[in-house]
Amino acid sequence: MRVVLAEDLFLLRDGLVRLLEAYDFEIVAAVDTGPDLLQALVEKRPDVAVVDVRLPPTFTDEGLQAALEARRRIPGLPVLVLSQYVEQLYAKELLADGTGGIGYLLKDRVFDPDEFVDAVRRVAAGGTAMDPEVIARLFAGTSSSAADPLARLTAREREVLGIMAEGRSNAAIAERLVITERAVIKHTSNIFAKLDLPVSDDDNRRVLAVLAYLK
Amino acid sequence: MSVMSDERTGGRQAGGSGPWPVRGVRAMGRGLALAALAPWEVLLFCLMVTAISLLGVGIGVFLVPALAVALRGTTAITRRLAGQWSGVEIEDPYRPQPAPEPGFKGLMQRNQWILTDPATWRDLAWTLVSPVVGLAIAVLPLALVGWGVFGLIMPLVWEDIADGGGNNWYAMIKVTSDGSALMAAALGVPIILGGLAAGPHLIRLHALLAKSLLAPTEMSRQVRHLTETRTDAVNTSAAELRRIERDLHDGAQARLVAMGMNLGVAERLLAKDPEAARAILADTRQASATALNELRDLVRGIHPPVLADRGLADAVRALGMDSPLEVEVNAELPGRPEAPVESAMYFAISEALTNAAKHGEAQRVTVELWYETGRLRAQVSDDGVGGADPSRGTGLRGMERRLATFDGVLAVTSPTGGPTTLTMELPCVLSSPKTSSS
Numbered sequence: 001m002r003v004v005l006a007e008d009l010f011l012l013r014d015g016l017v018r019l020l021e022a023y024d025f026e027i028v029a030a031v032d033t034g035p036d037l038l039q040a041l042v043e044k045r046p047d048v049a050v051v052d053v054r055l056p057p058t059f060t061d062e063g064l065q066a067a068l069e070a071r072r073r074i075p076g077l078p079v080l081v082l083s084q085y086v087e088q089l090y091a092k093e094l095l096a097d098g099t100g101g102i103g104y105l106l107k108d109r110v111f112d113p114d115e116f117v118d119a120v121r122r123v124a125a126g127g128t129a130m131d132p133e134v135i136a137r138l139f140a141g142t143s144s145s146a147a148d149p150l151a152r153l154t155a156r157e158r159e160v161l162g163i164m165a166e167g168r169s170n171a172a173i174a175e176r177l178v179i180t181e182r183a184v185i186k187h188t189s190n191i192f193a194k195l196d197l198p199v200s201d202d203d204n205r206r207v208l209a210v211l212a213y214l215k
Numbered sequence: 216m217s218v219m220s221d222e223r224t225g226g227r228q229a230g231g232s233g234p235w236p237v238r239g240v241r242a243m244g245r246g247l248a249l250a251a252l253a254p255w256e257v258l259l260f261c262l263m264v265t266a267i268s269l270l271g272v273g274i275g276v277f278l279v280p281a282l283a284v285a286l287r288g289t290t291a292i293t294r295r296l297a298g299q300w301s302g303v304e305i306e307d308p309y310r311p312q313p314a315p316e317p318g319f320k321g322l323m324q325r326n327q328w329i330l331t332d333p334a335t336w337r338d339l340a341w342t343l344v345s346p347v348v349g350l351a352i353a354v355l356p357l358a359l360v361g362w363g364v365f366g367l368i369m370p371l372v373w374e375d376i377a378d379g380g381g382n383n384w385y386a387m388i389k390v391t392s393d394g395s396a397l398m399a400a401a402l403g404v405p406i407i408l409g410g411l412a413a414g415p416h417l418i419r420l421h422a423l424l425a426k427s428l429l430a431p432t433e434m435s436r437q438v439r440h441l442t443e444t445r446t447d448a449v450n451t452s453a454a455e456l457r458r459i460e461r462d463l464h465d466g467a468q469a470r471l472v473a474m475g476m477n478l479g480v481a482e483r484l485l486a487k488d489p490e491a492a493r494a495i496l497a498d499t500r501q502a503s504a505t506a507l508n509e510l511r512d513l514v515r516g517i518h519p520p521v522l523a524d525r526g527l528a529d530a531v532r533a534l535g536m537d538s539p540l541e542v543e544v545n546a547e548l549p550g551r552p553e554a555p556v557e558s559a560m561y562f563a564i565s566e567a568l569t570n571a572a573k574h575g576e577a578q579r580v581t582v583e584l585w586y587e588t589g590r591l592r593a594q595v596s597d598d599g600v601g602g603a604d605p606s607r608g609t610g611l612r613g614m615e616r617r618l619a620t621f622d623g624v625l626a627v628t629s630p631t632g633g634p635t636t637l638t639m640e641l642p643c644v645l646s647s648p649k650t651s652s653s
Contacts, residue, residue, distance in 0.1 A: 054524070061524040085511050087521050088536040089529060108504050137537055 001124060004046040005030040006037040006063055007082075008055050012107070016050065019110065023117045034062030041070035041077065048124035052107075053083040053090070064090055075099055080123045082107050086134045095128075095211055100204040103129035103167075119167075128167030128207045135165045138214040152194050160187040165210045239411025242356045242418045245300055249353035249421060252292070253346035259286055260342040267330075276326050283329045290338045290429050293345070297422035297429075301415075305422075308334035308431035310439065333435060341428045352421045359410025366403025370396040448620040455517075462513050470506040474499050522561050526551045530561055531584055531593075538568050540577055540597070546584040550645030552591055556621050560591060560641055563614045563625070567595040567637045570610055575599025575635055591641045601633030614639075 003025045007013040010032075017027050029040040034055045041049055049070070055062040067079040080103030081094060094102045103123040109131065110116045119129035139150075139162065153161065156177075163173045170188070174181040188206075192199050195213055200206050233241070263286060266278035287309070294305040310332045315321055329335050366385050373396040377383050383390045385399040386406075431439070477499045484492040514520065522530035528546035535542030551557065564582060571577040577599030584593045605611040605627050614637075615625045623641035 054520075084507075085515065085520050087533050089521060089525075089533040092536075106507075108507050111500050111504060140537070140539060 001048065001121075002026050002028045002044070002046045003120075004028055004037070004040045004044055004049045005051075006032065006034075006040075006049070006055060006066070007052045008032040009052075012052075016110065019113055019116070020050070020120070023113070025120070033057060034066045037063060038066040038069055041066070042073060045074065045077070048078040048080060048101075048120055050080050050082060050120065053081055061090070064093070068093065071097065071099075076101050076126070078123045078126065079103070080105065080120055080129060082110075086131050086137070088134060088137055091130065091134050091211075095208065098208055100128060100208065101126045104134060105129060105131045106133055122167060127204050128211075130166045130207075130211070132162070132166055135162050135214075138165065138211070149195050153191060157187050157191050157194075160184060161191050161210065164188065164191075165207065165214065167204075167207050235415075236411050239356065239360075239414040242411075242414025243360060245296075245418050246353040246356050246414070246421075249293075249296070249418075250350050252289070253350045256289065256342040257346045259289060260339065263339055263342070270326075276322055279329060280322070280325045283335060286335070286338050286342070290341060293341070293425050294429055297425050301419040301422035303419065303422035303426050305426050305430045308337070308429065308435055310334070310435075311442065334431070337428050337432075341425065344424070344428060349421055349424060352417055352424065355417050356410055356414035359413065360407050363403045363405075363407030363410055366399045366406060369399035369403070373399075444619050444622075447616050451616065451620075459513065459517065462509070466509040466513070467506045470502050470509075474502050474506075477502070518558060519561065522557060527557050527561060527591075528584060531564055531582055534561075534565055534568055535580075535582065538572060538580070540568070540572050541579045542568065542582060543580070544582045544584070546582070548584065548586050548591075548645065550586075552641070552643040552645055556591065556641055556643045559617050559621055559623065560593060560639065563618055563639050564593055564595060566610055566614050567639075570603065571595070571597040571599055571635070574603070575601070575633070577633075577635075586645060589642055589644070591643050591645075593639045594636060595639075596636040597634060599633050599635055600631075601629040601635050602631045603627055603629035603635050603637075 001024075003020055005013065005016055005020070005027055007016060007030075013030055013032065017030055020027060028044045028046055031037050031040050032055065034057070037049075037051060037055065040046075049067065051063045051067050053061050053063045055066070064081060067081060071077050071079060075097070076099045078101035079094075081090070082105055083090075084107055086104065086106055091104050094104055101123055103119055105116075105119060109119065122129050139158075150158070159177065160173055163176055168176070170181050170184045174184045177184070189199065191197075197209050197213060200209065232238075259282070263279075263282050266275050266282050269275035269278060291307075294307070297303040297305050310328065313324055313328055316324055369385055369390055370393060373383065373390045373393075377391070386402055388395055388399050388402065390396050390399050477495050481492040481495040481499070484495065519530055519533075521533045526548070528544075528548050531546055532544045535544045552560070564584075568580060568582075571580050575597050577597035580595060580597045582593065582595050584591075586592070603611065605615060605625070611625070611627060618625055618639060618641060621641050621643070623639065626638040626640075627635070628638075629635040
């Protein structure tokens with residue numbers, strides 16, 4: 001799998017390269033500025049891009065902007081954005097075109113290489129990988145009044161909804177919560193009924209519907 | 216301030232209540248009272264000048280502070296009388312006294328405080344102006360009335376005066392007969408009336424003269440404002456730094472130490488007991504994640520990354536998204552303000568949103584953010600229960616102080632029962648016009 005990597009701190013870039021190579025990814029370009037990233041994405045057309053939000057020359061959201069611009073030119077180009085902090089605003093912008101292939105994770109998530117690589121693969125396959133922190137803030141940002149349909153979910157259903165919003169498949173949810181996949185399917189159909197969302201077998205469309213619902 | 220007090224007195228009669236002749240008579244008395252100050256002022260001036268000239272030989276440093284107290288007390292009387300008698304409010308112009316220190320150092324400090332304050336020199340100038348110009352104005356009502364009375368009694372006394380070889384002119388009348396004396400008497404009447412009518416106005420003129428020297432100058436008022444806000448700003452940022460230092464010390468720093476220790480232990484255990492080493496490594500990884508979390512929260516509190524990345528409009532949108540309330544943000548900024556201004560406004564709005572969620576029992580909040588005539592303005596309105604009082608809430612006061620550092624203001628409308636509207640204003644210029652994303 002071909003990867004373009006953008007990270008301005010040498011230590012982290014080097015670490016990421018080594019980590020991804022250890023999991024048999026091919027790093028086709030490892031760049032450290034926004035303009036270089038855009039050029040690499042457009043020219044190399046990788047299977048997935050792993051991008052740090054903050055990059056030179058401006059040290060603002062240069063990486064995010066380059067990724068969004070690349071996705072405008074190459075619709076659906078899978079991008080996994082890494083950041084020291086997560087903002088709902090950025091998550092919303094990344095998800096705005098509704099085509100999937102989007103990841104948005106805290107940099108800390110690379111501490112767990114298996115999990116991280118799973119997220120990269122998911123994004124490369126057109127799926128979604130939202131950081132649990134983003135999801136937690138989404139939940140926190142919804143009102144807690146009784147009129148809110150979310151309040152009608154059981155604790156377990158909220159748990160399932162949260163993991164689902166991260167972009168996990170039913171199998172992954174089952175594994176995380178240590179329940180059967182059938183139980184997960186039951187929970188999800190309950191959730192979709194309570195929230196009045198269109199049921200979909202497609203993992204990705206399901207996630208996007210959930211995320212759209214939460215904000 | 217001065218504008219306000221002038222307006223206030225404009226609506227009031229000069230010289231207090233009562234029919235005008237009463238006010239005229241009262242003005243005469245007041246003029247005399249002011250005149251009575253004059254000798255004391257002359258004395259003060261001489262003493263003070265002497266004390267200052269004795270600074271060089273050392274005795275002065277004891278005399279100057281003592282005399283300054285007397286000087287300020289005397290001008291304070293003039294200020295108070297100007298306000299009471301003529302409605303001319305005069306603020307104290309002095310710089311705030313530094314925290315008193317004991318001993319010789321404190322004494323020198325007091326001398327310096329007194330001598331470097333321009334208000335001291337203006338006070339001193341007043342003790343020179345007052346006995347001359349001030350005195351003339353103050354006794355004029357009495358003098359006019361007295362002169363008028365002298366005219367009035369001219370028919371009775373002119374012969375005696377003429378016999379005594381005195382001056383027989385009264386104004387432009389040469390009194391040489393009963394006839395001309397009667398004319399003088401007739402002229403005396405309007406002079407008395409004029410004196411009575413002019414009296415209150417003359418006392419007010421005296422007050423205005425006093426104000427010109429004894430009120431704070433625009434410059435000194437600004438200096439005072441800047442001194443206060445700067446002290447606030449310095450204190451706030453010092454407190455912030457202490458908090459950050461403590462957070463780092465107790466948080467990330469301590470965790471790094473623990474991690475280093477754990478790694479050392481794991482290293483030793485690696486050969487002997489790989490299972491134990493693995494458990495320690497897992498703990499260490501967890502500790503590093505926690506340390507990162509703490510650093511992240513700390514950074515958000517210092518300078519929110521989204522503010523640095525995107526500027527105020529998007530940062531406020533991000534705030535709205537994180538709030539548990541339903542927040543509508545309408546932000547229209549043609550450029551970016553200076554970073555400190557931006558940050559002050561951001562934290563003020565953040566505080567306002569927190570307040571709305573915590574105390575206001577609000578559901579919905581609207582944040583308007585715009586730039587107009589050199590001012591960055593924000594309005595945060597909620598549908599909560601209201602009753603927010605800036606004099607009680609430390610949050611609101613903190614907001615006010617944060618804004619005041621940049622000459623900004625906070626206005627609170629929050630009737631009991633709601634809704635609450637906070638309006639914040641910061642004067643600033645916007646840099647490079649760059650359209651914000653929406």
